[in-house]
Amino acid sequence: xxxxxxxxxxxxxxxxxxxxxxxxxxxxxxxxxxxxxxxxxxxxxxxxxxxxxxxxxxxxxxxxxxxxxxxxxxxxxxxxxxxxxxxxxxxxxxxxxxxxxxxxxxxxxxxxxxxxxxxxxxxxxxxxxxxxxxxxxxxxxxxxxxxxxxxxxxxxxxxxxxxxxxxxxxxxxxxxxxxxxxxxxxxxxxxxxxxxxxxxxxxxxxxxxxxxxxxxxxxxxxxxxxxxxxxxxxxxxxxxxxxxxxxxxxxxxxxxxxxxxxxxxxxxxxxxxxxxxxxxxxxxxxxxxxxxxxxxxxxxxxxxxxxxxxxxxxxxxxxxxxxxxxxxxxxxxxxxxx
Ligand SMILES: Cc1cc2nc3c(=O)[nH]c(=O)nc-3n(C[C@H](O)[C@H](O)[C@H](O)COP(=O)(O)OP(=O)(O)OC[C@H]3O[C@@H](n4cnc5c(N)ncnc54)[C@H](O)[C@@H]3O)c2cc1C
Numbered sequence: 001x002x003x004x005x006x007x008x009x010x011x012x013x014x015x016x017x018x019x020x021x022x023x024x025x026x027x028x029x030x031x032x033x034x035x036x037x038x039x040x041x042x043x044x045x046x047x048x049x050x051x052x053x054x055x056x057x058x059x060x061x062x063x064x065x066x067x068x069x070x071x072x073x074x075x076x077x078x079x080x081x082x083x084x085x086x087x088x089x090x091x092x093x094x095x096x097x098x099x100x101x102x103x104x105x106x107x108x109x110x111x112x113x114x115x116x117x118x119x120x121x122x123x124x125x126x127x128x129x130x131x132x133x134x135x136x137x138x139x140x141x142x143x144x145x146x147x148x149x150x151x152x153x154x155x156x157x158x159x160x161x162x163x164x165x166x167x168x169x170x171x172x173x174x175x176x177x178x179x180x181x182x183x184x185x186x187x188x189x190x191x192x193x194x195x196x197x198x199x200x201x202x203x204x205x206x207x208x209x210x211x212x213x214x215x216x217x218x219x220x221x222x223x224x225x226x227x228x229x230x231x232x233x234x235x236x237x238x239x240x241x242x243x244x245x246x247x248x249x250x251x252x253x254x255x256x257x258x259x260x261x262x263x264x265x266x267x268x269x270x271x272x273x274x275x276x277x278x279x280x281x282x283x284x285x286x287x288x289x290x291x292x293x294x295x296x297x298x299x300x301x302x303x304x305x306x307x308x309x310x311x312x313x314x315x316x317x318x319x320x321x322x323x324x325x326x327x328x329x330x331x332x333x334x335x336x337x338x
Contacts, residue, residue, distance in 0.1 A: 011333060012119060012135035013037040014106050014278075016044040018319040019141030019310030021087060022073040022326035024096040029072050030334040035096075036133060038119070040105035044091065045084055047145045051166055051184070053191040058083040060320055063183065063216050067320035071327025075319065108281035109138050111303060137333045139299075140282070140308040141322065142275045149270035151179070151240065158245040162265045167192065170265060173200040177253065177261075179240065180269035181207035186219035188269055193231045203232050204263070210237030235261070275312065284308065291315070298332035299325055307333070 010032050013020045016039035024037050039046065052058070060077050061067060075086055091097045109117045116134040148165040155163045167188055170176055178189045189205045192198050205223065212220050226232040239256045243266065246252040251263045280286060284301045285293040292301055292308050299307045309325035311317035 006132050006134070008116060008134045008136065009034050009036050010135070010337060011035045011137045011139060011330075012109075012117065012133065013139045013141060014109070014119075015039060015141035015143060015310070016041070016100055016102075017047050017141060017143050017310065017322065018045065018087075019143075019322035019326055020139070021045065021091060022071065022323040023139050023141065023309070023330055024099060025073050025090060025094045026071055026327050026330035027333075028094045028096050030330055032330070032334060032337065035099050036135075037096075037100045038104050038106060039100070039102055042102050044100060045087055047143055048080060048084060050168070051145060052080040053167055053187060054080070054195065056080045056187065056191065058319065062318035062320070063316055065316060065318065067318060067324070069320060070324045073323045073326065075323075106278060108278060109135075109140075109306065110282070111305070115305070117305065136337070137305045138282075138307065139326075139329050139333075140279065140284075140306070140312065141310045141326070142278055143311045144275070144317070145311070148268065151268065151270065153240065153242045156244055158249070159243065159251050162251050162263075163243065164265060164267050165269070167267060170198065170201065170267070172198050174264035175202045175204070175262070177204045177206050177235065177251075177263045177266045178269060179206045179266060180271075181209055181212065181236075182214045182269065182271060183216055183219050184271070185269035186212070186215040186223045188267055189232050190219070190222040190226050193226050204235050204261075205232050206235040206238070206240065208237070208239040212236075279308065279312070282306065297328060299329040300332060 011027055013023045016037050020037055021044050024035060027035050058078060058080060075083060104121055107120045109119050111117050116136060117138045118134055121131060176192060178185050189203055192201050192203045212223055227234050241254045241256050244252050246262045251266055253261050253263060279292050283303055287293050292313055294301045294308055294313055299309050301308055307329040309329050310322035
């Protein structure tokens with residue numbers, strides 16, 4: 001899409017995950033067509049592309065929390081791949097796909113004296129036409145998964161390729177250790193056991209606590225079943241001290257109880273972090289746990305015209321919640337633009 005130099009949009013939406021893409025559709029339905037959606041990834045719903053395992057069912061009532069859709073954007077429960085197709089169809093039907101700009105990472109937004117926001121990019125090669133867009137309103141829907149949490153010990157460079165944050169590099173037949181005690185770790189572990197084309201993988205679950213406490217009931221039940229029948233090997237109740245290359249070029253893991261083990265791959269599922277820098281650098285006030293301070297009815301922050309929605313404002317986010325937030329924010333903007 002070509003933006004005219006110096007163009008002023010009604011809304012610039014940062015992030016094209018569930019929250020951001022729902023904002024684009026809500027805006028169109030509210031009669032606001034002059035928008036741009038910017039994402040650092042090469043497509044919408046990147047977090048789902050990257051972090052959901054192949055074929056995963058996309059639940060409406062995620063983590064056991066019931067949701068009613070309060071806006072215009074909804075989804076039918078289906079597989080990851082079908083969900084992405086559904087969203088593509090909805091964006092196409094709404095006629096908003098040409099407002100999406102991919103591969104641009106935003107560092108911050110700045111409100112000028114004229115009341116318009118400028119958008120500051122993190123890379124050199126941004127075309128001038130995008131760089132000079134200004135916005136009357138901004139919606140930040142940047143999620144929490146931008147930077148996966150890393151363990152404190154270093155990753156030696158010889159085995160960096162084998163130390164991953166999702167399942168995308170796992171190959172059949174590998175000995176894989178999943179590290180973490182939350183839902184993502186659980187889904188990775190039993191997901192690998194169940195995947196038809198990964199039947200020869202040997203899966204170990206490592207978590208510093210001896211018991212599963214942080215997973216939802218379904219994931220707890222699935223992991224417990226496979227831990228009990230030995231399909232998931234149990235290395236729980238012990239932390240990892242360090243990792244180093246084994247003589248065979250694999251990963252030698254040194255546990256805090258003095259034991260060691262060798263794996264082809266380790267997949268860390270230690271949670272994500274709030275992209276605090278983007279928010280703080282844009283002047284958004286944050287409270288406890290770095291959660292942005294916002295009005296829950298409108299999603300507006302302490303800066304007038306700057307909204308934030310979705311995972312970044314909650315520790316129990318979901319697709320339905322992000323959709324609902326999108327409708328709150330866009331209705332508020334629409335009422336002000338009239
Ligand atoms: C493994 C897993 C399974 C899940 N399963 C379910 C489920 O079954 N059902 C359900 O409802 N929920 C599920 N969730 C949660 C759900 O995916 C999230 O709540 C939802 O994606 C939040 O949407 P969002 O738009 O707030 O953020 P995200 O989906 O994280 O989207 C944020 C977007 O912002 C972009 N971005 C970030 N920083 C920048 C920047 N600086 N510049 C430009 N772009 C940026 C990212 O590239 C990304 O596209 C699951 C989560 C995980 C990790």
